Amino acid sequence: MARPRLEPGEIGAIQIRTLASGRVQATAKMRDEIGELRRLKSIGGTEDEARTGLAKQAEDIRYRTVGPVLALDATIAQACEVFVYEKEQSQTVEDTTMESYRSTIRHVVNPACGNLPLKDLSVLRCNRILQSIREQKSLSAARRARSVLSQVCQTGIEHEVLTANPIRDARRLPLPEKKESVLNPAQVMVVQSLIHDWRKDGDGYGPRPNVAVLEHVMWIMIGTSARIGEVLGLRRCDVDVTSRPATVLIAGTIKQSKANGLYRKNTPKRSRQKRRVALPSFSAAAIRRQLATADRDPEAFLFSTKTGRPLSVSNYERLLRTFVDDNAEGLRRAGIDPTEFSTHIFRRTTATIIDAAAGITLASRLLGHANEQVTRSNYVVTAEMVDPVTADIMDDAFTAMLGTAGSSLGSDLL
Structure with a gap:
């Protein structure tokens, strides 16, 4: 009976043998994230060391083919690292925008919730986190954090850690107060x-x-x-x-x-x-x-x-x-x-x-x-006074009716 085909990212059975030198060798096959079969080999002083080296090789192969992969228990801080890596690799985001992302993650997101497992980020927790940032820092910081966290959650969905984006269902933050100053x-x-x-x-x-x-x-x-x-x-x-x-x-x-x-x-x-x-x-x-x-x-x-x-x-x-x-x-x-x-x-x-x-x-x-x-x-500042033409329009619409003979309302008003 044929062995079952390895899935992308999966490691096959690990073979362990002791070498003449007394060191331990671990070998296995792995299918990488794009479907190519790879051979893994690691030598260590003990079986645990050999297995650890094998796992490290597998992780390196995953990283080279698809970049870092989020584990199911990854924290928000770890998810942020993957988000930044993927944005950098896409080469579609300006360097000034990337600097803004990194600054928001370092100074706002990680201190507020970096140690929380991404899979535990519920709508309720999102509301509390954003409210805390707003109270302790500013509305602007909370709005930047919301934007970054929403994109980080999308990264979590792509890595199958999340099934939905809780930020999208979180309460909307108020818009910053509109500037009304203009010059005549x-x-x-x-x-x-x-x-x-x-x-x-x-x-x-x-x-x-x-x-x-x-x-x-x-x-x-x-x-x-x-x-x-x-x-x-x-x-x-x-x-x-x-x-x-x-x-x-x-x-x-x-x-x-x-x-x-x-x-x-x-x-x-x-x-x-x-x-x-x-x-x-x-x-x-x-x-x-x-x-x-x-x-x-x-x-x-x-x-x-x-x-x-x-x-x-x-x-x-x-x-x-x-x-x-x-x-x-x-x-x-x-x-x-x-x-x-x-x-x-x-x-x-x-x-x-x-x-x-x-x-x-x-x-x-x-x-x-x-x-x-x-x-x-x-940008546009609306004038306080509505165009007076509205009064002329309403007069034109009602004058004939209000002036009709026999209309008590018309005789009272006109």
């Missing part, structure tokens, strides 16, 4: 005036910063609603100030990671968000002034350091925070909340103006969003 055109002009006067006369704050960069980036962001990284990633070849109207191609963004340092990613945040935007006159003027100082190379950045490297997002945001700190009182007098003044306020301003004038579809397209709901939920 008059407030933008106040900001420009404050930038022009900032440390102009050496008023004891230190050397005068590069106010031209601060102002030009502001006008380009307001005119295009591009992200700060997308603006800093603009090169001479991306702008055309000879056409009418002038245009800019948003086709890259500045990124920074531990692995690769500061670099330009040759797509926006998402590759599908590549777009060419017509520039209002004030943005075109800002770009022309910046072009006058930029290197003549077509690949040269509009905003760069003295060595030609791109200006980093963190450096620009640090410059903006310093401006806000120095001019907090002036911003308050203009009705601007300094605590909400960041690069996002320029993007929200443009989105709100475009939505009010031309609708959410055009605003979403300008911002580079694939989903209009993202634009509405995060």
Whole structure:
């Protein structure tokens, strides 16, 4: 009778024999995870050592063919390691995203539940874990943990440790509070005036910063609603100030990671968000002034350091925070909340103006969003006053009826 065929990952019968030297040899056959038959051999001082060596060989073969495999009793920390390994091997996730995953696992997930066996992660435990993270750290940390844990549970399903993803049935965490600060055109002009006067006369704050960069980036962001990284990633070849109207191609963004340092990613945040935007006159003027100082190379950045490297997002945001700190009182007098003044306020301003004038579809397209709901939920600030045209519409619908002769309601109201 033929021996039963070994299943992928299965080790056959182990043969043990003692060698002339007195050491013990263990041999066996194994079918790896892709179906190929492998021969295993291990020698040790004792039978236990030989068997242990054989098991180690089998584990190494599994790792080389399919990577690490989760055991049924694997902890969440071990599952996180496998999740990170598989994401890295897929080469579909940006290095900055991988750094965010690792940071969330190291500082949030593992301290909260790393020792818990993955198979014991129930919906109830998910709710308690996420609530604990929210209370002890922050809502943002809890939301990041939920995202990572959901993907880790999916890894558990693929490795047949879980049959369902308990995170998906856990209670939803509240959304972060929506930022409502936007600038009206008059407030933008106040900001420009404050930038022009900032440390102009050496008023004891230190050397005068590069106010031209601060102002030009502001006008380009307001005119295009591009992200700060997308603006800093603009090169001479991306702008055309000879056409009418002038245009800019948003086709890259500045990124920074531990692995690769500061670099330009040759797509926006998402590759599908590549777009060419017509520039209002004030943005075109800002770009022309910046072009006058930029290197003549077509690949040269509009905003760069003295060595030609791109200006980093963190450096620009640090410059903006310093401006806000120095001019907090002036911003308050203009009705601007300094605590909400960041690069996002320029993007929200443009989105709100475009939505009010031309609708959410055009605003979403300008911002580079694939989903209009993202634009509405995060960027467009709805005016408190509903368009008065609603009163005219309702009057037109009911005036004839209320004015009908014999209508007591009509005679009372009209």
